[in-house]
Amino acid sequence: xxxxxxxPAIVAVTLVTVGIGFYGLRLxxxxxxxxxxxxxxxxxWNAAAIGxxxxxxxxxxxxxxxxxxxxVDVLWYPVGFxxxxxxxxxxxxxxxxxxxxxxxxxxxxxxxxxxxxxKLATVFVIFIGWLYLVPQLQGAxxxxxxxxxxxxxxxxxxVAVVVTANVALGGMRAITFVQAFQYWLKLTALAVPAIxxxxxxxxxxxxxxxxxxxxxxxTATTVVVEHRATLTLPDGxxxxxxxxDRLAFAAGDPVPEVSGTATEAADWLLxxxxxxxDRGLFATYSLILATFLGTMGLxxxxxxxxxxPDGAAARRTTLVVLALVGVFYLLPTIYGxxxxxxxxxxxxxxxxxxxxxxxxxxxxxxxLTGRLLxxxxxxxxxxxxxxxxxxLLTSVAGVISTDVLGRGSVRGxxxxxxxxxxxxxxxxxxxxxxxxSQVVGLAFAVAAxxxxxxLVLGIWWRGLTDLGAAAGxxxxxxxxxxxxxVTVLGPPLSGWPATLTTQPAAWTVPLAFTxxxxxxxxxRRRLPADVGATMLRLHAPExxxx
Amino acid sequence: MTGPGEHDGPGRPAAAVPVPAPRVAEPPxxxxxxxAEVSRRDDRxxxxxxxxxxxxxxxxxxxxxxxxxxxxxxxxxxxxxLIALGGLPWLFAIAPxxxxxxxxxxxxxxxxxxxxxxxxxxxxxxxxxxxAERNEQDFTDLVQRPER
Numbered sequence: 001x002x003x004x005x006x007x008p009a010i011v012a013v014t015l016v017t018v019g020i021g022f023y024g025l026r027l028x029x030x031x032x033x034x035x036x037x038x039x040x041x042x043x044x045w046n047a048a049a050i051g052x053x054x055x056x057x058x059x060x061x062x063x064x065x066x067x068x069x070x071x072v073d074v075l076w077y078p079v080g081f082x083x084x085x086x087x088x089x090x091x092x093x094x095x096x097x098x099x100x101x102x103x104x105x106x107x108x109x110x111x112x113x114x115x116x117x118x119k120l121a122t123v124f125v126i127f128i129g130w131l132y133l134v135p136q137l138q139g140a141x142x143x144x145x146x147x148x149x150x151x152x153x154x155x156x157x158x159v160a161v162v163v164t165a166n167v168a169l170g171g172m173r174a175i176t177f178v179q180a181f182q183y184w185l186k187l188t189a190l191a192v193p194a195i196x197x198x199x200x201x202x203x204x205x206x207x208x209x210x211x212x213x214x215x216x217x218x219t220a221t222t223v224v225v226e227h228r229a230t231l232t233l234p235d236g237x238x239x240x241x242x243x244x245d246r247l248a249f250a251a252g253d254p255v256p257e258v259s260g261t262a263t264e265a266a267d268w269l270l271x272x273x274x275x276x277x278d279r280g281l282f283a284t285y286s287l288i289l290a291t292f293l294g295t296m297g298l299x300x301x302x303x304x305x306x307x308x309p310d311g312a313a314a315r316r317t318t319l320v321v322l323a324l325v326g327v328f329y330l331l332p333t334i335y336g337x338x339x340x341x342x343x344x345x346x347x348x349x350x351x352x353x354x355x356x357x358x359x360x361x362x363x364x365x366x367x368l369t370g371r372l373l374x375x376x377x378x379x380x381x382x383x384x385x386x387x388x389x390x391x392l393l394t395s396v397a398g399v400i401s402t403d404v405l406g407r408g409s410v411r412g413x414x415x416x417x418x419x420x421x422x423x424x425x426x427x428x429x430x431x432x433x434x435x436x437s438q439v440v441g442l443a444f445a446v447a448a449x450x451x452x453x454x455l456v457l458g459i460w461w462r463g464l465t466d467l468g469a470a471a472g473x474x475x476x477x478x479x480x481x482x483x484x485x486v487t488v489l490g491p492p493l494s495g496w497p498a499t500l501t502t503q504p505a506a507w508t509v510p511l512a513f514t515x516x517x518x519x520x521x522x523x524r525r526r527l528p529a530d531v532g533a534t535m536l537r538l539h540a541p542e543x544x545x546x
Numbered sequence: 547m548t549g550p551g552e553h554d555g556p557g558r559p560a561a562a563v564p565v566p567a568p569r570v571a572e573p574p575x576x577x578x579x580x581x582a583e584v585s586r587r588d589d590r591x592x593x594x595x596x597x598x599x600x601x602x603x604x605x606x607x608x609x610x611x612x613x614x615x616x617x618x619x620x621x622x623x624x625x626x627x628l629i630a631l632g633g634l635p636w637l638f639a640i641a642p643x644x645x646x647x648x649x650x651x652x653x654x655x656x657x658x659x660x661x662x663x664x665x666x667x668x669x670x671x672x673x674x675x676x677x678a679e680r681n682e683q684d685f686t687d688l689v690q691r692p693e694r
Contacts, residue, residue: 075659271638326664
């Protein structure tokens with residue numbers, strides 16, 4: 001890639017991130033400044049910060065890549081990522097803020113007064129946090145390798161080091177400014193090129209997105225295969241390709257059918273139909289459940305609610321976040337769809353996650369506009385890695401410093417940050433084969449099967465006991481973690497076992513709710529004595545000043 | 547039963563008799579209102595507030611009512627989303643012809659999921675915030691109602 005603008009753009013984003021971090025450092029004086037920004041953040045800033053934190057590598061790169069590869073069925077990812085905020089708004093936002101809990105383990109203690117449940121929640125926060133951090137760092141490694149040709153570890157380590165140093169030195173006050181800035185950067189970085197891309201598509205006489213005989217190469221292309229795959233060539237020949245193989249296509253050649261992707265026009269364009277495949281429908285509903293209910297259980301999302309002044313503000317902030325996130329998710333679809341026309345070679349190489357980064361150059365050519373827009377997109381992608389990793393790191397470090405190290409000091413928080421950032425960095429260097437979007441989806445499934453029932457039942461049902469909560473989290477969350485480990489480390493599966501482990505939420509979420517309710521009913525004697533007072537605190541409006 | 551704003555409305559008389567508040571902004575009256583607010587809070591609504599804080603039966607029933615109202619609202623709105631969005635995969639599965647309908651050259655599923663779902667979610671969220679705040683206002687009014 002001969003684009004001289006990409007590296008300066010990435011460096012600029014990184015420097016601005018660090019710069020705002022240090023500006024915040026001057027303002028952060030006390031432990032409270034560090035951890036919760038002294039609650040002096042306005043709803044608009046807070047909402048932009050939450051949005052900036054939430055839109056990760058999976059949203060910025062992964063969604064478009066999935067759409068390019070699988071078509072209409074994966075539109076449920078962006079819909080679910082946004083709907084998660086609606087579920088959060090409806091069931092959690094205001095009461096959680098009123099509980100005064102800063103982290104999920106805090107909530108366990110406030111609501112159920114159990115130290116042991118607190119420890120269990122700590123383990124889950126750290127697991128989900130790390131599960132979500134690894135793909136962010138990997139995305140950074142892959143992006144830098146794609147656009148600048150650097151070795152994979154460089155991007156991953158760069159993001160890990162910048163984020164760890166920034167969080168350790170600046171704390172959350174700085175992070176709020178950084179995140180808010182990065183939301184707007186990410187939106188711009190997708191929106192501006194999307195306008196140019198659409199105009200280009202118009203100028204090219206609006207080529208069909210899904211021509212009846214499959215996508216075709218617009219220009220002569222040489223493809224270097226990156227993943228093992230089985231190709232079905234147009235003349236019916238079947239060919240096995242291995243990484244490193246070079247395939248040459250002339251302009252107008254049809255794209256060969258690649259095993260595991262929706263190359264056929266109808267597959268890609270139309271949703272799953274009955275009789276086609278029941279597993280497809282099960283996987284769709286499982287994905288809907290995981291994303292709708294998983295958002296509220298993500299550790300870096302909840303921390304933010306403490307920075308709202310009261311419950312009503314938490315509600316309004318969440319609504320603004322929903323709007324910001326909804327606007328953003330209109331864009332990746334455009335990239336995924338136009339990718340079918342301008343970058344069909346990604347279907348053959350298997351690197352569909354790169355479509356957002358490569359599309360501006362491929363569609364607009366090597367002129368100044370194309371190169372500038374490609375650099376803008378790369379900068380946006382880096383903003384995505386930096387902001388989500390910062391948010392995750394802040395919450396994982398907060399939990400480690402208070403619940404594992406047991407000190408509330410600024411020094412303890414810094415030590416915890418180094419630990420929290422070091423582990424996923426090492427993991428990301430060693431497992432480069434994971435698929436970004438898939439791992440993020442699994443993190444949602446674990447959160448939906450552990451913290452979602454805990455929060456929803458804890459806030460709305462007086463009958464929840466500490467044993468019931470612990471049993472539900474252990475069984476439901478444990479089953480989801482088991483499915484994650486089988487998917488990531490286990491042997492390749494096919495048929496129903498594969499569907500049940502790669503999209504586990506449809507069975508683990510009901511399991512968690514059932515166990516939690518059943519065990520709570522069986523251990524009714526353990527109901528906390530102060531449940532009435534807690535319910536009053538969670539639900540009574542602040543205006544009463546009780 | 548009182549609407550929002552009526553309580554803190556200007557010109558509320560200091561007397562305990564709930565006379566409809568004349569909404570006239572006269573400077574001398576405004577001073578008296580502040581005093582009236584303070585004394586009202588201490589003397590009359592104090593009892594309900596204490597019942598809430600001390601978890602008497604009355605207080606507990608009040609809180610249960612609020613929690614039930616808020617939960618019913620959240621469940622109702624999530625059912626709306628569940629039926630409207632959650633029904634789509636099922637609809638596409640049993641009626642494949644729906645997927646082939648095109649609007650402005652775009653297949654319907656793409657428009658519904660990729661575009662229409664987001665304003666729909668935001669609309670539901672907006673309705674929730676309004677209605678939840680109204681529930682809370684009703685609760686506040688109930689607690690701060692001067693007792694006879």
